[in-house]
Amino acid sequence: MATEQQTGDAATDGGPTTGSESLTVTDNRTGQSYELPITDGTVRGMDLRQIKVSEDDFGLMSYDPAFTNTAACRSAITDIDGERGILQHRGYPIEQLCERSSFLEVAYLLIFGELPTGPQLDRWVYDITHHTFVHEDIKQFFEGFRYDAHPMGMLLAGVGALSTFYPDAKQIGDPEERYMAAVRLIAKVPTLAAFSYRHNMGLPYVYPDNDLAFAENFLSMMFKKTEAKYNPDPRLARALDVLFILHADHEQNCSTSAVRGVGSSGVDPYSAVAAGVAALYGPLHGGANEAVLGMLRRIESVDNIPGFLERVKNREEKLMGFGHRVYKNYDPRARIIQQHMDEVFEATEYNSLVEIARELEKQALDDEYFTSRKLYPNVDFYSGIIYEALEIPPGMFTVIFAIPRTAGWVAQWMEMNDDLEKKISRPRQIYTGHRDRDYVPVVEREGPEKIVGPPARRPKRPRRGA
Numbered sequence: 001m002a003t004e005q006q007t008g009d010a011a012t013d014g015g016p017t018t019g020s021e022s023l024t025v026t027d028n029r030t031g032q033s034y035e036l037p038i039t040d041g042t043v044r045g046m047d048l049r050q051i052k053v054s055e056d057d058f059g060l061m062s063y064d065p066a067f068t069n070t071a072a073c074r075s076a077i078t079d080i081d082g083e084r085g086i087l088q089h090r091g092y093p094i095e096q097l098c099e100r101s102s103f104l105e106v107a108y109l110l111i112f113g114e115l116p117t118g119p120q121l122d123r124w125v126y127d128i129t130h131h132t133f134v135h136e137d138i139k140q141f142f143e144g145f146r147y148d149a150h151p152m153g154m155l156l157a158g159v160g161a162l163s164t165f166y167p168d169a170k171q172i173g174d175p176e177e178r179y180m181a182a183v184r185l186i187a188k189v190p191t192l193a194a195f196s197y198r199h200n201m202g203l204p205y206v207y208p209d210n211d212l213a214f215a216e217n218f219l220s221m222m223f224k225k226t227e228a229k230y231n232p233d234p235r236l237a238r239a240l241d242v243l244f245i246l247h248a249d250h251e252q253n254c255s256t257s258a259v260r261g262v263g264s265s266g267v268d269p270y271s272a273v274a275a276g277v278a279a280l281y282g283p284l285h286g287g288a289n290e291a292v293l294g295m296l297r298r299i300e301s302v303d304n305i306p307g308f309l310e311r312v313k314n315r316e317e318k319l320m321g322f323g324h325r326v327y328k329n330y331d332p333r334a335r336i337i338q339q340h341m342d343e344v345f346e347a348t349e350y351n352s353l354v355e356i357a358r359e360l361e362k363q364a365l366d367d368e369y370f371t372s373r374k375l376y377p378n379v380d381f382y383s384g385i386i387y388e389a390l391e392i393p394p395g396m397f398t399v400i401f402a403i404p405r406t407a408g409w410v411a412q413w414m415e416m417n418d419d420l421e422k423k424i425s426r427p428r429q430i431y432t433g434h435r436d437r438d439y440v441p442v443v444e445r446e447g448p449e450k451i452v453g454p455p456a457r458r459p460k461r462p463r464r465g466a
């Protein structure tokens with residue numbers, strides 16, 4: 001991504017600059033030239049509006065569906081170098097954070113910008129540990145879901161519901177309220193996540209255990225049965241904490257953009273984060289980890305991989321867990337996940353899907369169709385295999401993604417609210433519809449007999465003897 005630092009270097013490294021960071025454009029419709037300033041490797045969209053063919057012309061806009069080449073904000077939280085496969089949080093490489101930090105410490109770093117001192121970390125961990133309970137009414141709320149409701153649907157509703165329990169969070173400019181919302185969201189999302197799993201399993205809810213650290217407590221709320229104390233294998237708890245670090249934040253991805261967009265209306269952070277949960281639910285985003293497991297199961301054997309890849313190349317299938325809008329190299333998170341897989345399999349059943357995944361990756365990366373499109377494994381390609389080893393069902397994989405990403409969403413929501421250029425998000429459009437049509441009464445309307453929508457349901461046959 002273009003950064004102030006890089007642009008500054010470009011200007012001084014003798015690169016082909018004329019000294020003035022600007023773009024000169026000529027409008028061939030009028031022969032008029034314009035000077036557009038370049039800052040941080042970008043031109044401002046609003047600078048295009050001066051380019052007109054007449055006084056009453058609205059002026060030019062940029063057209064960039066899905067914002068593939070549009071910087072929507074300035075951010076100092078996460079930086080990705082897609083070509084070199086580099087990911088840093090507040091300047092710290094993801095590899096070092098995974099090796100030496102913890103998820104709660106990384107959450108602090110994302111939100112407050114610096115690694116915490118000892119006392120700061122102790123206070124942060126204490127606050128989060130002591131806000132993991134949800135209001136008892138949430139349990140009744142969850143009872144309203146079908147037994148087989150998708151956990152992401154329950155989490156989406158649960159996070160939105162939290163906004164009704166903490167109405168003071170609407171004071172989005174109040175530092176105290178912001179801090180408490182950050183603590184409550186990071187602390188309570190795992191509880192809601194575990195409750196959704198227990199609801200699906202028909203098991204009683206397990207309350208948070210304040211003696212346990214963040215990842216251990218989540219595993220306890222998920223899997224504790226009749227034992228007095230749930231004690232997870234430390235290797236599994238550590239692997240889960242590393243997975244939480246890997247999923248904590250990732251620049252302006254789809255769900256973070258949803259949080260920023262919804263948050264720009266001034267809504268409370270719970271409602272803004274609920275929008276992030278909704279976006280993450282999609283199979284092209286956070287739902288990919290669940291889709292990867294299904295794909296590996298459908299492939300079933302390494303012998304079927306060539307045929308599957310042919311179907312992908314014929315666009316009959318997508319290679320889930322591959323490709324990325326930013327990474328045009330190996331996703332560094334996928335590499336780190338692979339390093340932890342062996343530790344997890346030391347403590348659990350070996351998962352034969354690993355063979356298929358590794359062979360699938362090998363054959364895809366030997367195939368010009370994928371390498372020419374710079375399609376490499378992303379964070380979702382191997383994560384599901386670890387979750388399965390932790391006995392987490394596929395329906396919960398995206399929920400597990402949402403738990404740590406809550407810290408990233410909160411950090412981005414705070415940064416957006418502190419941005420001096422903050423305005424309500426409201427893009428423009430290219431209008432392609434009709435204009436200036438007169439209303440026609442229904443009796444005078446002609447038109448195709450085809451009725452839109454599914455065929456009308458036939459009235460039920462009268463019940464026998466009715």
Ligand code: SDX
Pocket residue numbers: 249250251252253254283284285286288312317318319320321322323324325326373375378379380
């Ligand atoms: C996440 O943005 C983030 O940071 C997201 C994330 C995060 O941490 O927040 O990293 C998490 O969402 C990871 C991505 C998880 N999704 C998947 O694994 C689903 C499969 N991947 C694709 O759907 C796709 O790669 C995307 C959505 C991830 C990226 O899509 P883009 O950037 O819009 O790329 P594209 O669709 O323009 O693809 C470019 C070419 C196309 O070929 P052509 O039409 O030019 O011939 O690559 C092809 C695509 O058809 N392609 C794929 C493919 N992904 C892209 N072909 C087969 N399988 C794929 N997975």
